[in-house]
Structure formats: C-alpha cells, structure tokens
Amino acid sequence: MALTRRALGGLTIGGSSALMLAACGGNENGGGEASGELTWAIAYPWESWNENTSTGNNSAGHLAMTPMIPVGHIGYDFDPDGNVFYDDAIFEGAPELISEEPMQVQVTLKEGAQWSDGKPVRLEDFIFQWHSVSGKPEHANQEKALPADVAWGSSIEKIEAGEGNTILFTFIAGKTDPEWLFTGGVYLPSHVAEENGFEAWATDPEVMGDAITWFNENLWTVVTGPYKPVDSKLGEYIIYEPNDKYQGSKKASFTKLTMKPVTGIEAEVTELRQGTIAGCWPNDFSLEILQELDENPEEWAYETYAGATWSHLDFNIRSGFLTDVALRQAVFTTIDIEEIKARAFPGTEVPWLGNHFFTEESPYYEDYTSASNQGKGDVEAAKTILTGAGYTWNSDGKLMKGSDQIVFNFRFATSNEIRKLTSEIIQAQLVPLGIDLELKGFGDEDFSATLDQHDFDLIVFSYVGSPAFSTAPSQYFSTESASNRGGIDDPVINELLPQINSTFDLDEAAGYANQVSAQAVAQAYMLPLYSSPLSVMWNKKLVDGPGVNPASQAGPTWNVREWKKP
Secondary structure, three states: OEOOOOOOOOOOOOOHHHEEOOOOOOOOOOOOOOOOEEEEEEOOOOOOOOOOEOOOOOHHHHHHHOOOOOOOOOOEEEOOOOOEEEOOOOEOOOOEEEEEOOEEEEEEEOOOOEOOOOOEOOHHHHHHHHHHHOOOOOOOOHHHHOEOOOOOHHHEEEEEEOOOOEEEEEEOOOOOOOOOOOOOOOOOOHHHHHHOOOOOOOOOHHHHHHHHHHHHHOOOOOOOOOEEEEEEEOOOEEEEEEOOOOOOOOOOOOOEEEEEEOOOHHHHHHHHHHOOOOEEOOOOOOHHHHHHHHHOOOOEEEEEEEEEEEEEEEEOOOOHHHHOHHHHHHHHHHOEHHHHHHHHOOOOEOOOOOOOOOOOOOOOOOOHHHHHOOOEOOHHHHHHHHHHOOOEEOOOOOEEEOOEEOOOEEEEEOOOHHHHHHHHHHHHHOHHHOOOOEEEEEOHHHHHHHHHOOOOOEEEEEEEOOOOOOOHHHHHHOOOOOOOOOOOOOHHHHHHHHHHOOOOOHHHHHHHHHHHHHHHHHOOOEEEEEEEEEEEEEEOOOOEOOOOOOOOOOHHHHHHHHOEOO
16 A cells, blocks of 8 residues: 655745635534534643643644644644645734845734633733743743744744734844744733733743743643633543634534543554544554454544654764764664565555655655665665774674774654564664664653653654744754754754745755755764654544644644534
8 A cells, every 4th residue: 555645845835825714615613503522532642731842842732732722833734735824713814024124024813813711812922922932041941941942932033013903023133034924923821821920921031931831731721722621631631612702713513522642553443443532643553453444434434644744763962872973874874764664564655755854745855865875774884884983893793882882772652563663673673783772662651751851872753744844954953952852963054054044935945954954864863764654543423524634733633623523
C-alpha cells in the first residue's frame, strides 16, 4: 500500500485563493441545537496545559484542548489543501500588511468577539501572548516562562490598538517576514490572570512568569472556542459543554464532548469497535490492526496517509563522545532508514524524507540526507569517516577513541511499539560499527522531562510540520530556543536563521531554510527518518466530520467545531 501525501512547505499566499475565513463552506450546524455525547481518544496523555511552554508544547495537549482554544492555537490554521484560514469567532477577515518598514501587520477583531464569561477579547490578551513567548527577561522570568518558540515574540516591537476595532503589530526595525499572513496572536485570557492574583503581569516580569506557570498547571475555563471545559484532570480527561457565548459561525453540536487518552493502536481499535470512543488519531501505525475495522464498513471508517508528523533522530551534542561531528556522521551513515521503514511498516510504502522543512511534493524540497549518505546503511563509509578522525577498534571489535570505548544511550517511548522496534533495529545496525548502544525507554509521562533535561544521547521522536515554514528553523536550531533539545550551536546556522525572515520573498526565504537543513545534515545533528504513516479512525454512526488533514497540527480535530451527530 502506498501512502497518499499532501505537499507541505512552499505555500503560495499571494492570491486570494489561499485565504479562507471559515474552516469549510456552509453553516449547516450554525443555528441547530446541540444534542448527544461524544468521546474522542487522544493517543497519549498530556503533561501540562499551556501550549506556549516547552512542557505544554505537544500534540496530545493540543488535540485535547482544540475544542476550547482559538483555531490552530492562536487564531489561524490550515485546511487539508494547505490554505490558511482564520478564527471567525475572533477575527474579521485576514490580517493586512500596513507597512513594510517598519513591518506592521494589522488584524481586525470581530464585532462582539468575547470570552465565554462574556468579557471582550481585548488588546491586553494579545500583549499577554507576546510577553509569554518573547523570550525577553523584561517581559517574563524566562526560567518560569519556558517558551517553546520565541521566533515571533522576539520580533515584535510593540502591540497597540489601531483604528476602529483593530490590533496593530509593529515589528522591530529591519524585521521582515515572508509569512506575515500567518499571524494571530491571542490565546490566553489576560483578565483571568488578573482575577487570579497576577494583576501586574504587564509590568512585573516575575508576576508574568508566575502567571504563565499558573496557566501551565491549571486549565482555564474562560475560552473563545465552541466548547468550554467543565471538568478536567491533567493527562486523563477534559469534559466539555457548549460555550453559549461563542461568536463563531459553527456552533457546538454535542451537549457533552470528552477528550481522553487511549494509548496504543490496538487498544484504540478495540475501544472503537466496542463503541466506547467515537474515534482517534493514533500515535502509532499498524495496517494489520486497522484492517480489523474492515469487518464493519457501514459503521467503522479509517484512512491512512503520510502526514505532517515526521519522525527524526536527534543527538545530544553536549554529551560526551557525541561532541565529535565525525562520530555523529558515522553513526547516521550506518543507520539504514529503509530497513527501519520496511520492518516497522510491512506492506506500506513510506516515502523518503531528506529535508527538515519540506516534503518532496513541495517546490522547495531538496534532498540533503541522500547526498550526505546518511541513513543509507553504509558501514564501510562510516568506518572510513571514523578512521580518518582517529578512531580505532580493539581486539573485540569495539570502537575506541584512544583508550575509551564508545558507548552511549538511545531513548524512546516504551508505549510506542514502532519506537521500541526502531531502537532495537538501530542497536543491531550499530553492532558492525563496534558500538554497544544502550537502550533506555521512558514512559509517556516522562517525555517532556527527558527532552527538557537533555537526558539522552540519541533520541527518536516526532515533530508536527506545517505549511508555514519560516519559524521552524529557529524553533529546531536556534541556540535560544527551548526546542533545541540537543544543544546545537553552529555558527553557519546561527548566521542563516535571521536571514529567513529578512525578506518578503517566499522563494528567497525557502532558500535560506534549505541552507539551514543542509548544514544540520552536515553537522549530523537531526536525521529525518520519514513522514510518519498516520491513520484516522472513527465511528460513522457516532460522529460526522473527522478526516485527514496533513496540514494542521490538530490533525482530524482541526475542524472539531464542525463535527456533528450523523
């Protein structure tokens, strides 16, 4: 079975065809009454509530909270064709570029845009979001803020009210952004922070840091989405009811919506067959298990595809032997990605991925890993690299640097069978190189801590990509990014990163992004494995609406506000 895949990266935004205001056409459920209950499974537990932080920035939490938050997290997302659309509960149309120097982007608030407690969406909500992710100590204590990404926030000079019902973002002098249309900027209710004792958040960075921590530890119940949470327990469930103050065109269709984790595709399929869940976006993939649903096609549906979620191997280049680029290059050259794919996904043709930002359907795609010979399983080439760098082998065939034997660990999620199999395959692949790879699994509850504490030598996990590419290079590779888990600090990359956002030309920006990808490959820091085979499964008699969307980080829940009872 060959997987279908939509192009990511290189989205053309010059014409109106790339813009939408509502998620999909029509307003069939805009005025209907909510009825019925729905339970949707999330593939693994979430560890914190605030998506702005490095601990909260994960797929599980994003999916679980999608019914309550602005579209796409801060007000925009992408449809299955990669077209950007904006949250029509908050915004009146697309952003506008008011000035190129300094760059100024204006958004227009919808008349009557409000939170679920009836209080208006206001200028301070946008400033609160900015201070959360600016990375600036004058805005928030950064040891408390822990922003997952500061690329946008660090570029803002000020946010102020514009004429009429508008909000004006002014960027720092000299800043440009080819993807300025991908601007939202509202997420958390600033007035809730004030009501919980953080009145001075705008002027006191310690108070702001404490407010961010509070949102990380507590699920706020004042929201802009179609559903509002009425009960929750971290990592275990969120129960929603309709938000009667919701201002969007698509009203909630269910009187009760529950998001809860069910881990493992076998358990997810079992619960779907039993009718205890309406559907799931599994974190692992098994065509054999999915085909159990073929027994009842009138009730159970599933689709498979290669999506925006992409798996990769990351070195911690702060760690011991792994500070040496030659060793890292040799290890990546020895790893055989085709063997991993064939054994992990039997009967499924999984496309090669040779770039950190673009898939091969994108006009900007360049395959850098093939050119480097990394991921090709070439043991002899790897040995040549090591010999040239002064490595030797002892009488037992173990790789040595001087008198030290090369040993390091490999971290993986024990709940994910494909991750576990990947670790075992790589362990075996490194034996001819003379490396005894230590396998160290971690539980889902320890995933963020493992990354944040840099408790790994080599690790496998996934990112969820997006048609918007200009911020990803900084998120992955900037020395200031909390998502730079392995600690790369490369002068070539450091010089390239600001150039990506130094132009309004998408082609030029993509060229700089590709240079970053090429350098990351040269430094053997992060090896793309594949665009992960994904599936969506659902009960057609319980819910109408879920489906494939490889362009959204919310996966099938991207249009949860449109889901309805069949």
